[in-house]
Amino acid sequence: MVALALALGAAACASMAAHTGESFERGKATEAQFSTDARACEKEAEAHGKEHGYGPYDPTHGAYNRMFDACMKSMGYQLKAGPT
Numbered sequence: 001m002v003a004l005a006l007a008l009g010a011a012a013c014a015s016m017a018a019h020t021g022e023s024f025e026r027g028k029a030t031e032a033q034f035s036t037d038a039r040a041c042e043k044e045a046e047a048h049g050k051e052h053g054y055g056p057y058d059p060t061h062g063a064y065n066r067m068f069d070a071c072m073k074s075m076g077y078q079l080k081a082g083p084t
Contacts (some may be wrong), residue, residue, distance in 0.1 A: 018061040019064070021034060021072070024079055025078045040071070041071035044068075044071050045065070045067040
């Protein structure tokens with residue numbers, strides 16, 4: 001029971017971090033292209049988070065993470081397996 005509680009707690013903490021390009025597989029993209037795309041998605045997600053979330057005051061980074069993930073996926077990048 002304690003192990004389950006610890007596992008759930010760790011998962012909750014991990015999900016509260018803002019997503020970055022490190023959460024995604026680079027695939028065949030060059031490092032430069034991947035970095036450019038990730039920065040573009042960060043800017044888009046930040047603007048979205050300010051408009052639809054709590055901006056820097058959102059401890060879950062929910063709106064930011066949803067937009068960042070959608071942006072990266074729309075550019076063809078795949079989320080890495082495992083915790084992000």
